[in-house]
């Protein structure tokens with residue numbers, strides 16, 4: 001089984017104590033490729049460094065909508081991202097988008113930064129990892145003028161209707177631990193009908209461990225549990241589900 005974790009955060013402090021040990025176990029367990037995702041200028045730098053250190057890790061650079069809420073961003077931040085994006089193993093801009101989940105978010109600032117980074121992706125001809133929470137309508141509206149870009153909706157949490165629009169627009173969706181949750185009803189329905197050639201696997205680790213490991217620190221080593229669940233929904237073998245999503249990951253990131 002070959003697996004591509006298309007969205008992970010190994011630079012997170014949750015891995016400070018044993019990052020090297022965790023990453024050393026990946027390839028022997030079928031985790032062939034990992035995309036380490038930036039959420040701020042600083043974390044994007046760390047992602048680029050991690051990718052330089054490990055053959056099987058690739059980096060994305062971007063400013064997360066929640067970072068937009070908490071950090072003063074300047075025109076320099078965009079220039080810094082542009083410079084970082086030129087590193088050899090940077091495969092996408094992300095994660096960028098909109099997050100209206102917690103009170104106090106700054107809608108104007110989030111949309112301004114989302115659009116600016118979509119323009120950066122266009123300029124650099126890179127795919128985009130999109131984070132969208134409780135903001136589907138605005139996300140789709142802001143994405144509309146960027147039909148030329150390759151888009152992934154990470155940790156897809158939309159309705160079947162939203163998934164239909166995403167499929168029509170040719171977006172990839174990325175699926176993680178939520179697929180295995182006992183109360184997850186919509187995501188299995190989406191996974192069943194979404195075009196298989198545009199479905200990706202991700203952990204979003206250290207968050208969102210699959211059942212039965214919910215609540216514990218997540219890592220790419222848990223992805224076989226999600227591949228198994230997806231295989232059940234697709235009515236194929238776990239190996240085939242893994243292989244399909246692995247090929248999709250390579251195609252999405254141009255690897």
Ligand code: NI
Pocket residue numbers: 007009037095204
């Ligand atoms: Ni993430």
